[in-house]
Amino acid sequence: MTCEAWQTKLDAYADAELPAETMRSMAEHLSGCPACTAELVQIIQQKRVTALAGKRYSAPPELRARIRQQIEAKPARGGWQWALGLALAAVVVIGLGLAIVLPSRTAARNRLIAGVVDSHITALASASPVDVVSTDRHTVKPWFAGKLPFTFNLPELGGSPFTLDGGRMVYLDSRPGAHLIYGVRKHHLSVFILQDGGDFSRLLPTAAEPWRSLSFNVTSWSAGGLRYFVVSDAAPEDVSALAELLKRAN
Ligand SMILES: [Zn+2]
Known part of the structure:
Protein backbone atom coordinates (compact mmCIF):
# COMPACT_ATOMS: atom_id res chain seq x y z
CA MET A 1 0.00 0.00 0.00
CA THR A 2 1.23 3.51 -0.76
CA CYS A 3 1.59 6.20 1.90
CA GLU A 4 -1.40 7.96 0.33
CA ALA A 5 -3.53 4.84 0.88
CA TRP A 6 -2.29 4.51 4.46
CA GLN A 7 -3.03 8.15 5.17
CA THR A 8 -6.72 7.74 4.26
CA LYS A 9 -6.90 5.23 7.14
CA LEU A 10 -5.02 7.33 9.71
CA ASP A 11 -8.12 8.92 11.13
CA ALA A 12 -9.79 5.55 11.78
CA TYR A 13 -6.46 4.26 13.11
CA ALA A 14 -6.25 7.11 15.61
CA ASP A 15 -9.70 6.08 16.86
CA ALA A 16 -8.67 2.37 16.89
CA GLU A 17 -11.55 1.66 14.51
CA LEU A 18 -9.69 -0.46 11.95
CA PRO A 19 -9.83 -4.26 11.91
CA ALA A 20 -7.18 -5.78 14.18
CA GLU A 21 -5.13 -7.00 11.22
CA THR A 22 -5.10 -3.53 9.61
CA MET A 23 -4.28 -1.94 12.98
CA ARG A 24 -1.21 -4.19 13.12
CA SER A 25 -0.07 -3.53 9.54
CA MET A 26 -0.61 0.19 10.09
CA ALA A 27 1.54 0.13 13.23
CA GLU A 28 4.20 -1.70 11.26
CA HIS A 29 4.08 0.83 8.44
CA LEU A 30 4.20 3.73 10.91
CA SER A 31 7.30 2.36 12.61
CA GLY A 32 9.17 2.82 9.33
CA CYS A 33 7.47 5.89 7.88
CA PRO A 34 8.14 9.33 9.39
CA ALA A 35 5.72 11.03 6.95
CA CYS A 36 2.71 8.98 8.02
CA THR A 37 3.77 9.16 11.68
CA ALA A 38 3.93 12.96 11.48
CA GLU A 39 0.47 12.96 9.90
CA LEU A 40 -0.83 10.68 12.67
CA VAL A 41 0.61 12.87 15.39
CA GLN A 42 -1.15 15.86 13.86
CA ILE A 43 -4.47 13.99 13.73
CA ILE A 44 -4.12 12.86 17.35
CA GLN A 45 -3.13 16.36 18.37
CA GLN A 46 -6.21 17.81 16.65
CA LYS A 47 -8.52 15.25 18.26
CA ARG A 48 -6.93 15.98 21.59
CA VAL A 49 -7.31 19.74 21.24
CA THR A 50 -10.95 19.31 20.26
CA ALA A 51 -11.80 16.74 22.89
CA LEU A 52 -9.94 18.41 25.71
CA ALA A 53 -10.65 22.03 24.88
CA GLY A 54 -10.54 23.87 28.15
CA LYS A 55 -8.64 21.09 29.93
CA ARG A 56 -5.18 22.11 28.85
CA TYR A 57 -2.26 19.81 29.52
CA SER A 58 -4.32 17.01 31.04
CA ALA A 59 -3.09 13.56 30.07
CA PRO A 60 -4.79 11.94 27.09
CA PRO A 61 -5.77 8.55 28.58
CA GLU A 62 -7.30 7.30 25.33
CA LEU A 63 -3.96 7.78 23.60
CA ARG A 64 -2.14 5.86 26.32
CA ALA A 65 -4.76 3.09 26.10
CA ARG A 66 -4.34 2.96 22.34
CA ILE A 67 -0.58 2.67 22.55
CA ARG A 68 -0.83 -0.04 25.20
CA GLN A 69 -3.38 -1.86 23.08
CA GLN A 70 -1.04 -1.74 20.10
CA ILE A 71 1.87 -3.05 22.09
CA GLU A 72 -0.17 -5.78 23.76
CA ALA A 73 -1.83 -6.75 20.47
CA LYS A 74 1.52 -7.82 19.12
CA PRO A 75 2.28 -11.49 19.67
CA ALA A 76 5.19 -11.77 22.07
CA ARG A 77 7.41 -13.62 19.64
CA GLY A 78 10.54 -11.60 19.95
CA GLY A 79 11.99 -8.63 21.73
CA TRP A 80 12.22 -6.63 18.53
CA GLN A 81 8.42 -6.32 18.32
CA TRP A 82 8.32 -4.79 21.77
CA ALA A 83 11.09 -2.50 20.68
CA LEU A 84 9.09 -1.49 17.60
CA GLY A 85 5.99 -0.84 19.67
CA LEU A 86 7.91 1.16 22.21
CA ALA A 87 9.71 3.08 19.48
CA LEU A 88 6.37 4.00 17.91
CA ALA A 89 4.96 4.98 21.30
CA ALA A 90 8.05 7.09 21.94
CA VAL A 91 7.73 8.80 18.56
CA VAL A 92 4.08 9.62 19.22
CA VAL A 93 4.67 10.82 22.77
CA ILE A 94 7.74 12.89 21.93
CA GLY A 95 5.90 14.23 18.89
CA LEU A 96 2.98 15.33 21.03
CA GLY A 97 5.22 17.04 23.51
CA LEU A 98 7.97 18.53 21.42
CA ALA A 99 9.58 17.54 18.21
CA ILE A 100 6.78 17.27 15.69
CA VAL A 101 4.29 19.62 17.30
CA LEU A 102 6.57 22.63 16.85
CA PRO A 103 6.93 22.38 13.05
CA SER A 104 3.23 21.52 12.73
CA ARG A 105 2.37 24.65 14.76
CA THR A 106 4.39 26.71 12.31
CA ALA A 107 2.63 24.96 9.44
CA ALA A 108 -0.76 25.58 11.07
CA ARG A 109 0.09 29.25 11.59
CA ASN A 110 1.18 29.58 7.95
CA ARG A 111 -2.09 27.96 6.85
CA LEU A 112 -4.03 30.39 9.01
CA ILE A 113 -2.22 33.38 7.51
CA ALA A 114 -2.60 31.94 3.99
CA GLY A 115 -6.36 31.77 4.68
CA VAL A 116 -6.38 35.45 5.63
CA VAL A 117 -4.45 36.35 2.47
CA ASP A 118 -6.90 34.22 0.44
CA SER A 119 -9.83 36.23 1.81
CA HIS A 120 -8.07 39.44 0.78
CA ILE A 121 -7.39 38.16 -2.76
CA THR A 122 -10.88 36.63 -3.17
CA ALA A 123 -12.67 39.80 -2.10
CA LEU A 124 -10.62 42.05 -4.38
CA ALA A 125 -11.08 39.66 -7.32
CA PRO A 155 -9.75 55.33 12.64
CA GLU A 156 -10.09 58.93 11.50
CA LEU A 157 -8.15 59.03 8.21
CA GLY A 158 -7.78 62.81 7.82
CA GLY A 159 -4.14 63.69 7.21
CA SER A 160 -3.25 60.08 6.37
CA PRO A 161 -2.68 58.67 2.85
CA PHE A 162 -5.45 56.09 3.36
CA THR A 163 -9.02 56.02 2.04
CA LEU A 164 -11.86 53.74 3.15
CA ASP A 165 -13.61 51.86 0.31
CA GLY A 166 -16.16 49.97 2.39
CA GLY A 167 -16.72 46.72 4.25
CA ARG A 168 -18.12 43.21 4.09
CA MET A 169 -18.67 40.25 6.35
CA VAL A 170 -15.94 37.60 6.45
CA TYR A 171 -15.52 34.14 7.99
CA LEU A 172 -12.09 33.17 9.19
CA ASP A 173 -11.29 30.19 11.41
CA SER A 174 -15.10 29.53 11.43
CA ARG A 175 -15.94 32.81 13.10
CA PRO A 176 -17.64 35.89 11.70
CA GLY A 177 -15.74 39.12 11.40
CA ALA A 178 -15.53 42.50 9.73
CA HIS A 179 -13.53 42.93 6.55
CA LEU A 180 -12.71 46.57 5.76
CA ILE A 181 -11.05 47.55 2.51
CA TYR A 182 -8.82 50.59 2.41
CA GLY A 183 -6.83 52.17 -0.39
CA VAL A 184 -3.41 53.75 -0.41
CA ARG A 185 -2.11 55.17 -3.69
CA LYS A 186 -2.79 52.33 -6.24
CA HIS A 187 -2.95 49.56 -3.60
CA HIS A 188 -5.68 48.00 -1.54
CA LEU A 189 -5.39 46.97 2.08
CA SER A 190 -7.67 44.54 3.88
CA VAL A 191 -8.35 44.93 7.57
CA PHE A 192 -9.93 41.92 9.30
CA ILE A 193 -11.39 42.26 12.79
CA LEU A 194 -12.65 39.17 14.62
CA GLN A 195 -13.02 37.90 18.16
CA ASP A 196 -9.71 36.53 19.42
CA GLY A 197 -9.42 32.97 20.73
CA GLY A 198 -9.08 29.44 19.35
CA ASP A 199 -6.38 29.10 16.73
CA PHE A 200 -5.88 32.85 16.65
CA SER A 201 -4.61 33.11 20.21
CA ARG A 202 -3.00 29.66 20.03
CA LEU A 203 -0.96 30.32 16.89
CA LEU A 204 -0.59 34.08 16.55
CA PRO A 205 1.25 36.64 18.67
CA THR A 206 -0.43 39.35 20.76
CA ALA A 207 1.88 42.13 19.64
CA ALA A 208 1.87 43.10 15.96
CA GLU A 209 4.28 40.96 13.98
CA PRO A 210 4.99 41.44 10.26
CA TRP A 211 4.92 38.47 7.86
CA ARG A 212 5.29 37.99 4.18
CA SER A 213 2.91 35.48 2.63
CA LEU A 214 3.14 35.03 -1.16
CA SER A 215 3.72 38.62 -2.30
CA PHE A 216 1.64 40.16 0.50
CA ASN A 217 2.61 41.94 3.67
CA VAL A 218 0.62 40.80 6.66
CA THR A 219 0.52 41.93 10.25
CA SER A 220 -1.63 40.68 13.11
CA TRP A 221 -2.16 41.60 16.74
CA SER A 222 -4.64 41.13 19.53
CA ALA A 223 -6.17 43.83 21.73
CA GLY A 224 -9.27 44.09 23.90
CA GLY A 225 -10.37 40.54 23.04
CA LEU A 226 -10.26 41.24 19.31
CA ARG A 227 -7.90 39.90 16.67
CA TYR A 228 -6.76 42.27 13.93
CA PHE A 229 -5.12 41.52 10.58
CA VAL A 230 -3.87 43.94 7.94
CA VAL A 231 -3.03 42.41 4.53
CA SER A 232 -1.79 44.20 1.43
CA ASP A 233 0.56 44.16 -1.51
CA ALA A 234 1.41 47.74 -0.46
CA ALA A 235 4.77 48.46 1.20
CA PRO A 236 5.30 47.09 4.72
CA GLU A 237 5.46 50.72 5.97
CA ASP A 238 1.91 51.31 4.70
CA VAL A 239 0.67 48.12 6.39
CA SER A 240 2.29 49.19 9.68
CA ALA A 241 0.95 52.75 9.37
CA LEU A 242 -2.66 51.53 8.95
CA ALA A 243 -2.15 49.08 11.82
CA GLU A 244 -1.01 52.00 14.02
CA LEU A 245 -4.09 54.06 13.12
CA LEU A 246 -6.34 51.11 14.03
CA LYS A 247 -4.54 50.54 17.32
CA ARG A 248 -4.95 54.17 18.29
CA ALA A 249 -8.67 54.12 17.42
CA ASN A 250 -9.39 51.10 19.64
ZN1 LIG B 1 3.80 6.14 4.99
Missing part, protein backbone atom coordinates in the same frame (compact mmCIF):
# COMPACT_ATOMS: atom_id res chain seq x y z
CA SER A 126 -14.87 39.55 -6.89
CA ALA A 127 -17.23 41.76 -8.85
CA SER A 128 -18.39 43.52 -5.69
CA PRO A 129 -15.56 43.47 -3.15
CA VAL A 130 -17.58 45.30 -0.51
CA ASP A 131 -21.19 44.94 0.71
CA VAL A 132 -21.33 48.41 2.18
CA VAL A 133 -19.76 50.94 -0.17
CA SER A 134 -18.79 54.06 1.69
CA THR A 135 -15.80 56.22 2.43
CA ASP A 136 -17.42 57.29 5.70
CA ARG A 137 -16.51 55.25 8.77
CA HIS A 138 -19.72 56.56 10.41
CA THR A 139 -21.67 54.68 7.72
CA VAL A 140 -19.50 51.56 7.58
CA LYS A 141 -19.26 50.88 11.30
CA PRO A 142 -23.03 50.82 12.03
CA TRP A 143 -23.57 48.51 9.04
CA PHE A 144 -21.87 45.75 11.07
CA ALA A 145 -24.00 46.37 14.16
CA GLY A 146 -26.27 43.35 14.71
CA LYS A 147 -24.24 41.28 12.25
CA LEU A 148 -21.30 40.77 14.61
CA PRO A 149 -21.17 39.83 18.30
CA PHE A 150 -18.69 42.63 19.05
CA THR A 151 -18.05 46.28 18.24
CA PHE A 152 -14.92 48.08 17.12
CA ASN A 153 -13.76 51.55 16.16
CA LEU A 154 -12.46 52.68 12.80
Whole structure:
Protein backbone atom coordinates (compact mmCIF):
# COMPACT_ATOMS: atom_id res chain seq x y z
CA MET A 1 0.00 0.00 0.00
CA THR A 2 1.23 3.51 -0.76
CA CYS A 3 1.59 6.20 1.90
CA GLU A 4 -1.40 7.96 0.33
CA ALA A 5 -3.53 4.84 0.88
CA TRP A 6 -2.29 4.51 4.46
CA GLN A 7 -3.03 8.15 5.17
CA THR A 8 -6.72 7.74 4.26
CA LYS A 9 -6.90 5.23 7.14
CA LEU A 10 -5.02 7.33 9.71
CA ASP A 11 -8.12 8.92 11.13
CA ALA A 12 -9.79 5.55 11.78
CA TYR A 13 -6.46 4.26 13.11
CA ALA A 14 -6.25 7.11 15.61
CA ASP A 15 -9.70 6.08 16.86
CA ALA A 16 -8.67 2.37 16.89
CA GLU A 17 -11.55 1.66 14.51
CA LEU A 18 -9.69 -0.46 11.95
CA PRO A 19 -9.83 -4.26 11.91
CA ALA A 20 -7.18 -5.78 14.18
CA GLU A 21 -5.13 -7.00 11.22
CA THR A 22 -5.10 -3.53 9.61
CA MET A 23 -4.28 -1.94 12.98
CA ARG A 24 -1.21 -4.19 13.12
CA SER A 25 -0.07 -3.53 9.54
CA MET A 26 -0.61 0.19 10.09
CA ALA A 27 1.54 0.13 13.23
CA GLU A 28 4.20 -1.70 11.26
CA HIS A 29 4.08 0.83 8.44
CA LEU A 30 4.20 3.73 10.91
CA SER A 31 7.30 2.36 12.61
CA GLY A 32 9.17 2.82 9.33
CA CYS A 33 7.47 5.89 7.88
CA PRO A 34 8.14 9.33 9.39
CA ALA A 35 5.72 11.03 6.95
CA CYS A 36 2.71 8.98 8.02
CA THR A 37 3.77 9.16 11.68
CA ALA A 38 3.93 12.96 11.48
CA GLU A 39 0.47 12.96 9.90
CA LEU A 40 -0.83 10.68 12.67
CA VAL A 41 0.61 12.87 15.39
CA GLN A 42 -1.15 15.86 13.86
CA ILE A 43 -4.47 13.99 13.73
CA ILE A 44 -4.12 12.86 17.35
CA GLN A 45 -3.13 16.36 18.37
CA GLN A 46 -6.21 17.81 16.65
CA LYS A 47 -8.52 15.25 18.26
CA ARG A 48 -6.93 15.98 21.59
CA VAL A 49 -7.31 19.74 21.24
CA THR A 50 -10.95 19.31 20.26
CA ALA A 51 -11.80 16.74 22.89
CA LEU A 52 -9.94 18.41 25.71
CA ALA A 53 -10.65 22.03 24.88
CA GLY A 54 -10.54 23.87 28.15
CA LYS A 55 -8.64 21.09 29.93
CA ARG A 56 -5.18 22.11 28.85
CA TYR A 57 -2.26 19.81 29.52
CA SER A 58 -4.32 17.01 31.04
CA ALA A 59 -3.09 13.56 30.07
CA PRO A 60 -4.79 11.94 27.09
CA PRO A 61 -5.77 8.55 28.58
CA GLU A 62 -7.30 7.30 25.33
CA LEU A 63 -3.96 7.78 23.60
CA ARG A 64 -2.14 5.86 26.32
CA ALA A 65 -4.76 3.09 26.10
CA ARG A 66 -4.34 2.96 22.34
CA ILE A 67 -0.58 2.67 22.55
CA ARG A 68 -0.83 -0.04 25.20
CA GLN A 69 -3.38 -1.86 23.08
CA GLN A 70 -1.04 -1.74 20.10
CA ILE A 71 1.87 -3.05 22.09
CA GLU A 72 -0.17 -5.78 23.76
CA ALA A 73 -1.83 -6.75 20.47
CA LYS A 74 1.52 -7.82 19.12
CA PRO A 75 2.28 -11.49 19.67
CA ALA A 76 5.19 -11.77 22.07
CA ARG A 77 7.41 -13.62 19.64
CA GLY A 78 10.54 -11.60 19.95
CA GLY A 79 11.99 -8.63 21.73
CA TRP A 80 12.22 -6.63 18.53
CA GLN A 81 8.42 -6.32 18.32
CA TRP A 82 8.32 -4.79 21.77
CA ALA A 83 11.09 -2.50 20.68
CA LEU A 84 9.09 -1.49 17.60
CA GLY A 85 5.99 -0.84 19.67
CA LEU A 86 7.91 1.16 22.21
CA ALA A 87 9.71 3.08 19.48
CA LEU A 88 6.37 4.00 17.91
CA ALA A 89 4.96 4.98 21.30
CA ALA A 90 8.05 7.09 21.94
CA VAL A 91 7.73 8.80 18.56
CA VAL A 92 4.08 9.62 19.22
CA VAL A 93 4.67 10.82 22.77
CA ILE A 94 7.74 12.89 21.93
CA GLY A 95 5.90 14.23 18.89
CA LEU A 96 2.98 15.33 21.03
CA GLY A 97 5.22 17.04 23.51
CA LEU A 98 7.97 18.53 21.42
CA ALA A 99 9.58 17.54 18.21
CA ILE A 100 6.78 17.27 15.69
CA VAL A 101 4.29 19.62 17.30
CA LEU A 102 6.57 22.63 16.85
CA PRO A 103 6.93 22.38 13.05
CA SER A 104 3.23 21.52 12.73
CA ARG A 105 2.37 24.65 14.76
CA THR A 106 4.39 26.71 12.31
CA ALA A 107 2.63 24.96 9.44
CA ALA A 108 -0.76 25.58 11.07
CA ARG A 109 0.09 29.25 11.59
CA ASN A 110 1.18 29.58 7.95
CA ARG A 111 -2.09 27.96 6.85
CA LEU A 112 -4.03 30.39 9.01
CA ILE A 113 -2.22 33.38 7.51
CA ALA A 114 -2.60 31.94 3.99
CA GLY A 115 -6.36 31.77 4.68
CA VAL A 116 -6.38 35.45 5.63
CA VAL A 117 -4.45 36.35 2.47
CA ASP A 118 -6.90 34.22 0.44
CA SER A 119 -9.83 36.23 1.81
CA HIS A 120 -8.07 39.44 0.78
CA ILE A 121 -7.39 38.16 -2.76
CA THR A 122 -10.88 36.63 -3.17
CA ALA A 123 -12.67 39.80 -2.10
CA LEU A 124 -10.62 42.05 -4.38
CA ALA A 125 -11.08 39.66 -7.32
CA SER A 126 -14.87 39.55 -6.89
CA ALA A 127 -17.23 41.76 -8.85
CA SER A 128 -18.39 43.52 -5.69
CA PRO A 129 -15.56 43.47 -3.15
CA VAL A 130 -17.58 45.30 -0.51
CA ASP A 131 -21.19 44.94 0.71
CA VAL A 132 -21.33 48.41 2.18
CA VAL A 133 -19.76 50.94 -0.17
CA SER A 134 -18.79 54.06 1.69
CA THR A 135 -15.80 56.22 2.43
CA ASP A 136 -17.42 57.29 5.70
CA ARG A 137 -16.51 55.25 8.77
CA HIS A 138 -19.72 56.56 10.41
CA THR A 139 -21.67 54.68 7.72
CA VAL A 140 -19.50 51.56 7.58
CA LYS A 141 -19.26 50.88 11.30
CA PRO A 142 -23.03 50.82 12.03
CA TRP A 143 -23.57 48.51 9.04
CA PHE A 144 -21.87 45.75 11.07
CA ALA A 145 -24.00 46.37 14.16
CA GLY A 146 -26.27 43.35 14.71
CA LYS A 147 -24.24 41.28 12.25
CA LEU A 148 -21.30 40.77 14.61
CA PRO A 149 -21.17 39.83 18.30
CA PHE A 150 -18.69 42.63 19.05
CA THR A 151 -18.05 46.28 18.24
CA PHE A 152 -14.92 48.08 17.12
CA ASN A 153 -13.76 51.55 16.16
CA LEU A 154 -12.46 52.68 12.80
CA PRO A 155 -9.75 55.33 12.64
CA GLU A 156 -10.09 58.93 11.50
CA LEU A 157 -8.15 59.03 8.21
CA GLY A 158 -7.78 62.81 7.82
CA GLY A 159 -4.14 63.69 7.21
CA SER A 160 -3.25 60.08 6.37
CA PRO A 161 -2.68 58.67 2.85
CA PHE A 162 -5.45 56.09 3.36
CA THR A 163 -9.02 56.02 2.04
CA LEU A 164 -11.86 53.74 3.15
CA ASP A 165 -13.61 51.86 0.31
CA GLY A 166 -16.16 49.97 2.39
CA GLY A 167 -16.72 46.72 4.25
CA ARG A 168 -18.12 43.21 4.09
CA MET A 169 -18.67 40.25 6.35
CA VAL A 170 -15.94 37.60 6.45
CA TYR A 171 -15.52 34.14 7.99
CA LEU A 172 -12.09 33.17 9.19
CA ASP A 173 -11.29 30.19 11.41
CA SER A 174 -15.10 29.53 11.43
CA ARG A 175 -15.94 32.81 13.10
CA PRO A 176 -17.64 35.89 11.70
CA GLY A 177 -15.74 39.12 11.40
CA ALA A 178 -15.53 42.50 9.73
CA HIS A 179 -13.53 42.93 6.55
CA LEU A 180 -12.71 46.57 5.76
CA ILE A 181 -11.05 47.55 2.51
CA TYR A 182 -8.82 50.59 2.41
CA GLY A 183 -6.83 52.17 -0.39
CA VAL A 184 -3.41 53.75 -0.41
CA ARG A 185 -2.11 55.17 -3.69
CA LYS A 186 -2.79 52.33 -6.24
CA HIS A 187 -2.95 49.56 -3.60
CA HIS A 188 -5.68 48.00 -1.54
CA LEU A 189 -5.39 46.97 2.08
CA SER A 190 -7.67 44.54 3.88
CA VAL A 191 -8.35 44.93 7.57
CA PHE A 192 -9.93 41.92 9.30
CA ILE A 193 -11.39 42.26 12.79
CA LEU A 194 -12.65 39.17 14.62
CA GLN A 195 -13.02 37.90 18.16
CA ASP A 196 -9.71 36.53 19.42
CA GLY A 197 -9.42 32.97 20.73
CA GLY A 198 -9.08 29.44 19.35
CA ASP A 199 -6.38 29.10 16.73
CA PHE A 200 -5.88 32.85 16.65
CA SER A 201 -4.61 33.11 20.21
CA ARG A 202 -3.00 29.66 20.03
CA LEU A 203 -0.96 30.32 16.89
CA LEU A 204 -0.59 34.08 16.55
CA PRO A 205 1.25 36.64 18.67
CA THR A 206 -0.43 39.35 20.76
CA ALA A 207 1.88 42.13 19.64
CA ALA A 208 1.87 43.10 15.96
CA GLU A 209 4.28 40.96 13.98
CA PRO A 210 4.99 41.44 10.26
CA TRP A 211 4.92 38.47 7.86
CA ARG A 212 5.29 37.99 4.18
CA SER A 213 2.91 35.48 2.63
CA LEU A 214 3.14 35.03 -1.16
CA SER A 215 3.72 38.62 -2.30
CA PHE A 216 1.64 40.16 0.50
CA ASN A 217 2.61 41.94 3.67
CA VAL A 218 0.62 40.80 6.66
CA THR A 219 0.52 41.93 10.25
CA SER A 220 -1.63 40.68 13.11
CA TRP A 221 -2.16 41.60 16.74
CA SER A 222 -4.64 41.13 19.53
CA ALA A 223 -6.17 43.83 21.73
CA GLY A 224 -9.27 44.09 23.90
CA GLY A 225 -10.37 40.54 23.04
CA LEU A 226 -10.26 41.24 19.31
CA ARG A 227 -7.90 39.90 16.67
CA TYR A 228 -6.76 42.27 13.93
CA PHE A 229 -5.12 41.52 10.58
CA VAL A 230 -3.87 43.94 7.94
CA VAL A 231 -3.03 42.41 4.53
CA SER A 232 -1.79 44.20 1.43
CA ASP A 233 0.56 44.16 -1.51
CA ALA A 234 1.41 47.74 -0.46
CA ALA A 235 4.77 48.46 1.20
CA PRO A 236 5.30 47.09 4.72
CA GLU A 237 5.46 50.72 5.97
CA ASP A 238 1.91 51.31 4.70
CA VAL A 239 0.67 48.12 6.39
CA SER A 240 2.29 49.19 9.68
CA ALA A 241 0.95 52.75 9.37
CA LEU A 242 -2.66 51.53 8.95
CA ALA A 243 -2.15 49.08 11.82
CA GLU A 244 -1.01 52.00 14.02
CA LEU A 245 -4.09 54.06 13.12
CA LEU A 246 -6.34 51.11 14.03
CA LYS A 247 -4.54 50.54 17.32
CA ARG A 248 -4.95 54.17 18.29
CA ALA A 249 -8.67 54.12 17.42
CA ASN A 250 -9.39 51.10 19.64
ZN1 LIG B 1 3.80 6.14 4.99
